[in-house]
Amino acid sequence: MYQQPIFEGRTIMTPGPVEAHPAVLRQMVQPILGQFDPEFLKIMNEVKEMIKVPFGTKNKQAFAIDGTSRSGLEAALLALIEPGDKVLIPAYGRFAYLLGEICQRAQAEIVWLEKDWESPFEQSVVIEAIKEHQPKIVAMVHGETANAQMQPLDQIGAFCRENDVFFVVDMVATYGGIELKVDDWKVDIAIAGTQKCVSVPSGMSLITYNDRVEKYIQPRYQKELGLGSDEQSERYVRSNYLDLTQLQRYWGPERINHHTEATSMVYALHEGLRLLLLEGMENVYARHTKNDRILTESLEKMGLEIFGARETKMGTVIPVRIPEGIDGEEVRALLLDQFKIEIASSFGSLKGKIWRVGNMGYSSRQTNVLHFLSAFETVLKKVGYEFDYGVGSTYALEEYLK
Amino acid sequence: MYQQPIFEGRTIMTPGPVEAHPAVLRQMVQPILGQFDPEFLKIMNEVKEMIKVPFGTKNKQAFAIDGTSRSGLEAALLALIEPGDKVLIPAYGRFAYLLGEICQRAQAEIVWLEKDWESPFEQSVVIEAIKEHQPKIVAMVHGETANAQMQPLDQIGAFCRENDVFFVVDMVATYGGIELKVDDWKVDIAIAGTQKCVSVPSGMSLITYNDRVEKYIQPRYQKELGLGSDEQSERYVRSNYLDLTQLQRYWGPERINHHTEATSMVYALHEGLRLLLLEGMENVYARHTKNDRILTESLEKMGLEIFGARETKMGTVIPVRIPEGIDGEEVRALLLDQFKIEIASSFGSLKGKIWRVGNMGYSSRQTNVLHFLSAFETVLKKVGYEFDYGVGSTYALEEYLK
Structure with a gap:
């Protein structure tokens, strides 16, 4: 017979999933409400409004999708892509290739713009590529968790808007930890998740899009066959589950019966977003910035090298080069x-070359930083890395005591 | 500023989502584990095994998908369908049209076999249609929540197997409440959800498929572009998120980095399935059967008519004809x-004609049945329905006291 697992908590210092906020988890114990129960609709409506704040948008459309972050990426791209459409994907890290993967399976024609993973693109380079290739869509990642680099977006967004190109941006790794300006940067569709800086368990994707997108996708709406065949479109989206035109009508006043909402996850999301607003977004961003600075500086005091360009480093991940002769996986396992502390490895060409230390959401707090640094020093000493033992953790403690 | 909602519990007597088991909800408070944490992998592996039991299968492949029930339907159909493939869909209720909806968007050629919603198909009728149309796939619903009718499957399954047709069955409304025999009935892919008889919140889909399917989909595997381009297939599945060939490798020993598992939902699912096994599947089914009988008989004592053929009525839903002159929505609202009791309306041609009373999972229990019947009598009396007031609830109480 299977037993109820006994959970020993973890100090999760990865770039996601991170520790859910205890208050968020407690909301998941609340009793189930029917998905069209007026009490639940009120919660959904509040979630819609709260989602917009960390995105920095006044868009009418913002809601959650019942799937992990990438379900939102796929929903966004499926809504815009029709077979043969050209998508430009500038890639400076692993998750651009996920965007490409989704576009390819959606039968788009993909134009790749690739570079090393040390830094993001100069915006002018992307703009030149748009001029050259005239894509219908530009799809980019704002913050790449694989290498902790962050892409400036404002000029690309402005150029896309002027030239009637759709600009789709994956903000999964920055949403709720770094200030986003979806409206100012002229991003047409932005996507995020719950399991990083919102401190909510994985399982939902957050999405917002502007009137321009809404107007474009409107004629693609086709009523679900089980609800009637009176609203048809030859250009229907090639998925039922991830059809943004239906999801919009599920979260909106039409309340079509598209799926059975994951109510407990919505309770959690409501609380996660509420706690961000309660702390105040400025304070949330300042907390992440401070912990990023202290982590980064402490690791450097230990003689470790931070990977990639510093001025474009994302504040929610610290990519640490694994020193010569040290087995990165042995360190992670110890x-x-x-210590029940988790940090991450990386992907592709960076696999085995860097550790990734997360600085996200509820996990981005003083106690976690101090616990991690102390343990990390002990483990590094144990595996034979030569450094001034204690220098990182005591530096961090001094900084927090200031 | 948004407030933490105050939840007043509901007595949910709909065909889903139903009340989650309190022990299930409590498991969702457990701390987050990383998705590749050995402790979490152990939970995933146990979930895989437990999922098989209510399906009645010894299939190697069984796992959960991070999306509501229909995400599993779409994943199943996308894995088998290539554009232009012929799918036969026998429809005796609303959810067959969801299968058709998914197949249509997947570019399949659909052959419909339609009938009234009073009863399911004679199996011979479906078999004749298979002979006539020679489809690649037959997709059916085992239990239709819209009209509470249940389809016998064994002969259709046997015929499909003999003729090399794939048999895909939606078991969302019966899984965990009615005995299923996926192997004996020769179902190739079966799909269920969490929000009905498993007493777990909505948000996950359960799927199992046999070696025949695994062999068929194997050459369709294409590695996600972000993980490498060394495994390509011209017949790749037209979705990343709902690609069964990738999901199998996420839940299997390869542990590819496909998505960030919804760990808290997996904890809940583990507990929901564990509680079913602890109660014993025979006892679980007997409980549903008993509550279905008492509900049905009590409602009939009140002079109400049960919709549809009795011998094929599904035990997890009681479809009640709304008496002449009574406003069904007024009754539901009262x-x-x-009373904070929820029952359901229905779909399509049955909308406004029947109420649907659920008898599923944790909601299928004596106290719920008694509370519902007492309240229902009071409300029906209030809205002017003429009957022997008290006859239903006292009958039910007598039956439980036996």
Whole structure:
């Protein structure tokens, strides 16, 4: 017979999933409400409004999709792509290739713009590529968790708007931890998740899009066959589950019966967003910035090298080069097995070359930073890395005591 | 500023979502584990095994998908369908049209076999249609929540197997409440959800498929572009998020980094399935059968008519004809607003004609049945329905006291 698992908590210092806020988890214990129960509709409506704040948008459309972050990426791209449409994907890290993966499976024609993973693109380079290739859509990642680099977006957004190109941006790794300006940067569709800086368990994707997108996708709406065949479109979206035109009508006043909402996750999301607003977004961003600075400086005091361009480093991940002769996976295993602390490895060409230390959401707090640094020093000493033992953790403690 | 909602519980007697088991909800408060944390992988592996039991299968492949029930339907159909493939869909209720909706958007050629919603198909009728149309896939609903009718599957399954046709069955409304025999009935892919008889919140889909399907979909696997381009297939599945070939490798020993698992939902699912096994599947089914009988008989004592063929009525839903002159929505509103009891309306041609009373999972229990019947009698009396007031609830109480 299977037993109820006994959970020993973890100090999660990865770039997601991170520790859910205890108050968020407690909301998941609340009793189920029917998805069209007026009490639940009120919660949904509040969630719609709160989602907009960390995105920095006044868009009419903002809601959650019942799937992990990438379900929102796929919904966004499926809504815009029709077979053969050209999508430009500038790639400076792993998750651009996920955008490409989704576009390819949606039968788009993809134009790749690739570079090393040390830094993001100069915006002018992307703009030149748009001029050259005349894509219908530009799809980019705002913050790349694989290498902790962050892409400036404002000029690209402005150029897309002027030239009637759709600008789709993956903000999964920055939403709720770094200030976003979806409206100012002229992003047409932005996508985020719950399991990073919102401190909510994984399982939902957050999306917002502007009137321009809404107007474009409107004629693609086709009523679900089970609800009637009176609203048809030859250009219907190639998915039922991830059809933005239906999801919009599920979250909106029409309340079509599209799926059975994941109510407990919506309770959690409501609380996660509410706690961000309660802390105040400026304070939230300042907290992440401070912890990023202290982590980064402490690791450097230990003689470790931070990967990639510093001026474009994302504040929610610290990518640390694994020193020569050290087995990165051994260090990770010792941290997890002996200290219950989790940090991440990386992807592709960076696999085995860097550790990724997360600085996200509820996990971005003083106690976590101090616990991690102390444990990390102990483990690094144990595996033979030569440094001034104690220098990182005591530096961090001094900084917090200031 | 937004407030934390204050939840007043509901007695949910709909065909889903139903009340989550309190022990299930409590598991959602457990701390987050990383998705590749050995402790979490153990939970995932146990979930895989437990999922098989209510399906009645020894299939190697069984796992959960991070999306509501229909995400599993779409994943199943996308894995089998290539554009232009012929799918036969026998429809005796609303959810067959969801299958058709998904197939249409997947570019399949659909052959419809339609009938009234009073009863399911004679199996011979479906078999004749298979002979005539020679489809690649037959997609059916086992239990239709819209009209509470249940389809016998064994002969259709046997014929499909003999003729190399894939048999895909939606078991969302019966899984965990009615005995299923996926292997004996020769169902190739079966799909269920969490929000009905498993007493877990909505948000996950459960799926199992046999070696035949696994062998068929194997050459369709294409590695996600972000993980490498060394495994390509011209027949790749037209979705990243709902690609069964990738999901299998996420839940299997390869542990590809496909998405960030919804860990808290997996904890809940583990507990929901564990509680079913602990109660014993035979006892679970007997409980549903008993409550279905008492509900049905009590409603009939009140002079109400049960919709549809009795011998094929599904035990997890009681479809009640709304008496002449009674406003069905007024009754539902009084139940919800005054008693915090929720029952459902229906779809399509049955909208406004029947109420649907659910008998599922944790909601299928004596106290719920008694509370519902007492309240229902009071409300029906209030709206002017003429019957022997008290006859239904006292009958039910007598039956439970036996």
